[in-house]
Amino acid sequence: MEMTPKQRLLSSIKGEQVDRPAFSPFLAYYFQSLPLEIQQAGELAYLQQMGADPLLRGAVCAYKYRHKVCSVNEVILDDKKIVTWITPKGTLYAEYIFAKKSNTWYLTRHPVQRVEDIACLKAYYEDIIVVENIEESNAQVEQLGGNGLQLAILGIEQKSSFQSLLEFWIGTINLIYFCEDEPELIADLLSVMQEKSRKTVEITANSKVSACISWEDSSTGNISPSMYQEFIAPELSNWCDILHNENKLYVQHACGLIKDLLIPMGKQGVDAIESITPPNTGNVTIAEANRILPTNISLIGGIDPVFLLNSSKSQLEKEAVDLIKTCSNRGFVLANSDSCPPGVDYDKFLALSQLVRTKL
Incomplete structure (x- = not known):
């Protein structure tokens, strides 16, 4: 029996049997470059038009926060x-x-x-007060029904606390110095930040969403594996425990240089890693991730964004077939990784949609 897009995506993330491979391109940057009338119709309509399985990353939020x-x-x-x-x-x-x-x-x-x-x-x-937004997020889930899967966003900064210090609040160089010179101050700060973000996870776990995501942007370009294991992995493991207790899934967005982070990621309890990115944008192929990670962790991505832009349709189709075959032992969602360059030929999306429907 043919699955709905939601069933297909959920089964792919869980590593369960599917009726056919799931395909859901990541349209960051690309969609914003499209004509205004297409943008106004929405990403869901665009994905449905091309025949994709709409995986709406960060599309709902079960909480809000304000300040006193x-x-x-x-x-x-x-x-x-x-x-x-x-x-x-x-x-x-x-x-x-x-x-x-x-x-x-x-x-x-x-x-x-x-x-x-x-x-x-x-x-x-x-000073932050986290409050529920469950009624609105539940309504969004019900409205979408089986036509796709929303990945609900988590965290005050939509990522782990230390990653937000690294990327935004403090920056890589100063954060490393502070961790060495002022460890107690950083530990106290992280404790407060993690408490607030944990509240967002607890609220989301009690909503009707089925799966969640955070924009970790994990990469050894700005963090070592040892620092990742010390400062990031414990918080994400706690999130996974909270979500799994309520039968929710956690997908970690990691679009950077993640080859040397895969082993600690594999121990966190994540259900899937999204935006696995091969060279030259990233540094790990799907084949390498498939060898390194336990088979209970599903993979999403695999197509380098530059390759998506520059390849011919026949080259793209061959790459897609190879990726799907490589991941035949685990859950997999075919997608471009990291982002989508403006200028990608729409016919390439149609070709991939047709491929997973009729050619495998």
């Missing part, structure tokens, strides 16, 4: 943006610059620069 006394202000002057966080312990600010070509704001100054700023960030998190 802290405030956040944003000022934009031409191509520069300044965001300010006013806390009882002082003020933090970040600076951005806008790149028109990529339509993206790039962070140029991390908010936490000095040891004294750590207390400000801690105060900001202590």
